[in-house]
Amino acid sequence: MTAAVQIIRPGLQTTIQDFGRAGLRHKGVPASGAADPRAMIIANRCVGLEDGAAVFEFTLNGPTLRLTADTGFAVAGAPCEIKLNGRVVGAAKGHLARAGSLIEIGRITQGARGYVAFDRAIAAREFGGSKSTHIYSGLGGHMGRALEKQDRIKLGDRSGAGLSAQQPLRITDAQILRIVPGPEFRYLTQKSKTRLTQIPFTASAQTDRMGTRLNGKKLSLKSKTPHMVSSALLPGTLQLPAGGQIVLSLVDSHCTGGYVRAARIIRRDLPLTGQIKPGSPIWFRWARETDV
Amino acid sequence: MRQYRLMSYGDDALLIDFKTELGPALAMYVAQLRETKLFSDVIPAYRSITVQFNPEDVSEAQVREVITTALANPIALPPGPIIDVPVYYNGADLRSAAKTLGLKPKALIIAHSAPLYEVAFLGFLPGFTFLSGLPKHLALPRHDSPRLRVKPGSVGIAGAQTGIYALPSPGGWQLLGRTPWKLFNPEAKAPFRFKAADRLKFTPITKSEFDNMLEHEA
Numbered sequence A: 001m002t003a004a005v006q007i008i009r010p011g012l013q014t015t016i017q018d019f020g021r022a023g024l025r026h027k028g029v030p031a032s033g034a035a036d037p038r039a040m041i042i043a044n045r046c047v048g049l050e051d052g053a054a055v056f057e058f059t060l061n062g063p064t065l066r067l068t069a070d071t072g073f074a075v076a077g078a079p080c081e082i083k084l085n086g087r088v089v090g091a092a093k094g095h096l097a098r099a100g101s102l103i104e105i106g107r108i109t110q111g112a113r114g115y116v117a118f119d120r121a122i123a124a125r126e127f128g129g130s131k132s133t134h135i136y137s138g139l140g141g142h143m144g145r146a147l148e149k150q151d152r153i154k155l156g157d158r159s160g161a162g163l164s165a166q167q168p169l170r171i172t173d174a175q176i177l178r179i180v181p182g183p184e185f186r187y188l189t190q191k192s193k194t195r196l197t198q199i200p201f202t203a204s205a206q207t208d209r210m211g212t213r214l215n216g217k218k219l220s221l222k223s224k225t226p227h228m229v230s231s232a233l234l235p236g237t238l239q240l241p242a243g244g245q246i247v248l249s250l251v252d253s254h255c256t257g258g259y260v261r262a263a264r265i266i267r268r269d270l271p272l273t274g275q276i277k278p279g280s281p282i283w284f285r286w287a288r289e290t291d292v
Numbered sequence B: 001m002r003q004y005r006l007m008s009y010g011d012d013a014l015l016i017d018f019k020t021e022l023g024p025a026l027a028m029y030v031a032q033l034r035e036t037k038l039f040s041d042v043i044p045a046y047r048s049i050t051v052q053f054n055p056e057d058v059s060e061a062q063v064r065e066v067i068t069t070a071l072a073n074p075i076a077l078p079p080g081p082i083i084d085v086p087v088y089y090n091g092a093d094l095r096s097a098a099k100t101l102g103l104k105p106k107a108l109i110i111a112h113s114a115p116l117y118e119v120a121f122l123g124f125l126p127g128f129t130f131l132s133g134l135p136k137h138l139a140l141p142r143h144d145s146p147r148l149r150v151k152p153g154s155v156g157i158a159g160a161q162t163g164i165y166a167l168p169s170p171g172g173w174q175l176l177g178r179t180p181w182k183l184f185n186p187e188a189k190a191p192f193r194f195k196a197a198d199r200l201k202f203t204p205i206t207k208s209e210f211d212n213m214l215e216h217e218a
Helices: A037-046 A190-195 A267-275 B025-035 B060-072 B094-101 B105-113 B207-213
Strands: A004-009 A015-017 A055-059 A064-067 A071-077 A080-084 A095-097 A102-108 A113-118 A120-122 A152-158 A175-181 A201-207 A211-215 A237-240 A247-249 A260-265 A281-286 B004-008 B013-018 B041-044 B048-052 B082-087 B117-123 B128-132 B147-150 B154-158 B161-164 B169-171 B174-178 B199-204
Touching: A037 A055, A037 A071, A037 A113, A037 A267, A071 A152, A102 A113, A175 A267, A260 A267, B004 B060, B013 B060, B025 B041, B025 B048, B025 B060, B041 B117, B082 B174, B082 B207, B094 B105, B094 B174, B105 B174, B105 B199
Parallel strands: A175 A281, B082 B199
Antiparallel strands: A004 A064, A004 A152, A015 A055, A055 A113, A064 A102, A071 A095, A071 A113, A080 A102, A120 A152, A175 A260, A201 A211, A201 A281, A211 A247, A237 A247, A237 A260, B004 B013, B013 B048, B041 B048, B117 B128, B117 B199, B128 B161, B147 B169, B154 B161, B154 B174
């Protein structure tokens, strides 16, 4: 029997991700990839695979999986309960699951996303050199969509690299994200420029891998703000539509947009955005020269 | 050379902001910027080019210098091929758009299918085709609240832009018609039907011609 993972319960949204497909935004293809690559790397290291090997990314509520063959696995990222055949096991640590084993991943208590790595390659669609799922365009992953009950994902041979434990991440709901001014920052009113880093925001229910709309006091644009023409949109951008509520673009965001790009999160803090869930408190801080 | 401003867009990207729409020069600048091999992505748009780099490999000051040199030496490119694109002009907004513009629907169809457009860039979602060359008098406002699902192949106008949706997606453009052609096929050897600098000519077709040529699943 070939090695495979059976999806018994898919969880809220579980997709196959890796480092994503960079360099295709000029074709309209978003990068995608693990929303929190730090956690994906830890999971992969626990099972002795390369940092960017494809993994399962789960959201808020983890999946239940059955393995058809002996397989090493590890779970890392947002804290949650992990059970192997009914027994609780630790995160950020490689475990051996015998053929027929059941892995049950519970509800995430802080943050939004966790990662399951196996010591076998995950079979998935590839596009642009990546297996990452982009649901909106049906690219990568398992049939270009989130995993569903009764899906059966084929696995390759065991790597044989050995299982280990890694230092887990500390993940919290609240996020402090460092930003630098964006190309249209100058169109914010003086009051809004100041407010941006002085008031708290909260991620709204409209939060997914594409982006998150933030609740908080409204920001406003100067009255003489010109009409925007479509231009590049990069992940981590604080867009400000006329309505005054920030829309933060994330890993799956479309490649061009037409809103004011008020600011952008620095590269180092981008992985933190993968842990934003509805209700997460968010503060923005101006990055210092030494941060970037 | 065109006038431009360099603007920071995060700690790993710079936006080259041009005063006016570039037309054919856009592809030439993009080609030269790609040639530097310094950027993980070079993203053109109507009036801007955004370049992304790794700040661990190169400083923003170095990138600024490279851009200045590259833009002074655009690579000359031959004009792109002319492609006749069939369009069934029966979009959900055709009548209201014509009314807004003070035209009969038929006159709008004639006016929209007359120009030779150029593919300015692909963007938004995979294969979405942004064209340049829309006659100024056909500019239309974007819908205030976008439709939840626009069919793939839909041809529309938003502001002074016209373009074609490649995939089903939400969208706020005013829809004039639809091409039966599939513009993005991830399984194909060449997944994208059009590329920047291609020149497109819309040919109005009838409903039965559309049905016969239909490549979309729905």
